[in-house]
Amino acid sequence: MKKALTIVIVILVALTVSSLLVGCGADTKQAKQHMKEGEAKLEKLKADTITFVNGLASLSNSSDTTATIDALNKAKTTVAGLSKTSDQARASYEKIKSLNGVPDYVKYADLEIKALDVFQQWIKSIGSYFDQFLSMLKAGDLSGLQNAAKASSDTINKLGQEYSKVDKEAQQLKSDKKL
Numbered sequence: 001m002k003k004a005l006t007i008v009i010v011i012l013v014a015l016t017v018s019s020l021l022v023g024c025g026a027d028t029k030q031a032k033q034h035m036k037e038g039e040a041k042l043e044k045l046k047a048d049t050i051t052f053v054n055g056l057a058s059l060s061n062s063s064d065t066t067a068t069i070d071a072l073n074k075a076k077t078t079v080a081g082l083s084k085t086s087d088q089a090r091a092s093y094e095k096i097k098s099l100n101g102v103p104d105y106v107k108y109a110d111l112e113i114k115a116l117d118v119f120q121q122w123i124k125s126i127g128s129y130f131d132q133f134l135s136m137l138k139a140g141d142l143s144g145l146q147n148a149a150k151a152s153s154d155t156i157n158k159l160g161q162e163y164s165k166v167d168k169e170a171q172q173l174k175s176d177k178k179l
Contacts, residue, residue: 027099027100027101027102028101028102028105030095030096030099031096031099031102031105031106032105032179034092034093034095034096034109035092035093035096035105035108035109035179037092038089038090038092038093038096038109038112041085041086041088041089041092042089042112044085045082045085045086045089045119048078048081048082048085049082052075052078052079052082055075055078056075065137068137069134069137069138072130072133072134072137073134075130076127076130076131079123079126079127079130082123083120083123083124086116086119086120086123089112089116090112090113090116090117093109093112093113093116094109094113096108096109097109097110104173104177104179105179107173108170108173108174108177108179111166111167111169111170111173112167112170114166115163115166115167115170118159118162118163118166119159119163121159122156122159122160122163125152125155125156125159126152126156128152129148129149129152129156132144132145132148132152133145133148136148
């Protein structure tokens with residue numbers, strides 16, 4: 001009887017251990033999949049951001065108020081799209097955090113989420129500046145534009161530097177851990 005009970009316990013322990021090991025492999029596979037999804041969204045986000053920033057030159061090249069208002073409204077729409085893509089990338093990285101046995105992937109996801117949070121602050125700062133600029137244009141009083149531009153520029157630059165720092169840290173972890 002003792003021998004039979006011992007055999008049952010050994011079998012249960014072996015099954016438990018093997019199911020844990022299988023779960024770890026499955027979680028690593030899922031982590032890689034979610035990471036690839038997030039990275040694809042990040043690549044789109046980076047490309048769209050470059051296009052957006054390059055298109056901002058049209059705002060400073062126009063002396064026509066109506067054309068500037070139209071350009072600002074178009075830019076605000078683009079900002080909303082960038083924010084949506086950022087949210088989608090974030091959602092992919094959030095999925096990694098719920099997985100077990102993949103601490104390096106979780107740390108990488110945390111860093112990418114932190115970078116995306118900074119990106120969201122950056123894009124909100126730009127949107128806020130556009131709102132101020134639009135209000136001034138519609139009021140016909142641009143006297144505060146230079147101060148608003150300076151304050152926004154300082155914030156935007158600081159957030160850009162912070163994003164770059166966190167993103168570099170995430171890429172270094174990815175490289176070091178061969179994720």
